[in-house]
Amino acid sequence: MRERRLIFPDVERLSVYAARQWAARAAAAVAARGRFLVVLAGGETPRRLYVRLAQARFRRPLPWAQTILFWGDERMVSATDAGSNYGQARQEWLDQVSLPAENIRRIRGELSAESAAQLYAEELRQSAEPGRAWPVFDLVLLGLGTDGHTASLFPGPISAAEQTQPTLAVTAHYADRPTERVTLTPPVFNDAREVWVLAAGENKAEIVARVWSGEFNPEEWPIQRIRPKNGQLLWLVDAAAAGRHPQG
Ligand code: 6PG
Numbered sequence: 001m002r003e004r005r006l007i008f009p010d011v012e013r014l015s016v017y018a019a020r021q022w023a024a025r026a027a028a029a030v031a032a033r034g035r036f037l038v039v040l041a042g043g044e045t046p047r048r049l050y051v052r053l054a055q056a057r058f059r060r061p062l063p064w065a066q067t068i069l070f071w072g073d074e075r076m077v078s079a080t081d082a083g084s085n086y087g088q089a090r091q092e093w094l095d096q097v098s099l100p101a102e103n104i105r106r107i108r109g110e111l112s113a114e115s116a117a118q119l120y121a122e123e124l125r126q127s128a129e130p131g132r133a134w135p136v137f138d139l140v141l142l143g144l145g146t147d148g149h150t151a152s153l154f155p156g157p158i159s160a161a162e163q164t165q166p167t168l169a170v171t172a173h174y175a176d177r178p179t180e181r182v183t184l185t186p187p188v189f190n191d192a193r194e195v196w197v198l199a200a201g202e203n204k205a206e207i208v209a210r211v212w213s214g215e216f217n218p219e220e221w222p223i224q225r226i227r228p229k230n231g232q233l234l235w236l237v238d239a240a241a242a243g244r245h246p247q248g
Helices: 011-033 044-053 085-092 113-127 160-164 202-211
Strands: 002-008 036-040 067-071 073-075 139-142 167-171 180-184 194-199 232-238
Touching (some): 011 232, 073 085, 113 167, 113 180
Parallel strands (some): 002 232, 036 067, 036 139
16 A cells, blocks of 8 residues: 655645645546546535535536546435535535536435445446446545544444445444444445545544554554555645644
8 A cells, every 4th residue: 555644734725735636636537547436525624625626716627527426425314414425515516516417426315324325336336347346436535533433434343244345334423423324345445546535623633643653453443444455545634633643
C-alpha cells in the first residue's frame, strides 16, 4: 500500500485542493477508460468538498456524463431525510450539476438494510468489469469518525462477511445519527485506484494521532482496515485534526 498524508491550514484549503485533484482524476480516468467511477462518503468534511464541486469554476469543466457516483455507506432513512447521505449530496451539489440520473447509483435507504445491501451488491456487480463482483473504483472518498470508524465500518471484531461480501447491513450507534445502515466493505474499498480519507476539526485530533501512531489495531480503529492493494491511500487533513500528531 502507498500512503501519503497532506495537512492543510484549514478545511477550505483542503476542499479546494480536493476539488482540483478530483478534476485531475476525472480527466485521467475518462481519457484512460471512458468513465470516472467514484464512491462518495457522508459526513461533514466530504460535504465541504461537494459544496466546492458545485461551484461554477469546478462544475463547468468536469466530465459529468462520464462520472458515475456510488456511496460507501447509507443510513436507512428516506432520501429526503436530513440523515440521508444521498440526500445530503443531492442538496449540496447533485441538483446543480448536469449528471445523468442513471449515473447516480445510490443505496436505497428507504428499504430494510438487508434488502438494500443485497440490491446494492447486485448493482455493484452490474457496474463491474466482466467477471468481477464490483468495479475497480477510480476514487473512494471516506470520512473518519472520532471513534475511528469509516463508512459504516465500526469498532469491534471483524466478521467473515466483512472480509468476503461487497455490502453489509449494519446497526451502529454514533452521535445522534440513524443507527440502521448499509456499508461497502474493505475488499471493495481496497481494490480502488485511490482512496482519500478526509478529516477536519479539533475533535478528530485524538483519533488521527492514534491511527497515525504506528500502532496497527484495525478492530478498534476501522479506518486501518483500509489498505488499497495496488492504489494509494491519501489523507487530506486540516491542521486542527493533525494537531496532536508530530507531523501536524
Ligand atoms: C456516515 C459516514 C461516516 C462519516 C464519519 C465522519 O454515513 O456517517 O459515511 O463514515 O464519514 O462519521 O463524519 P463527520 O465528518 O461528520 O465527522
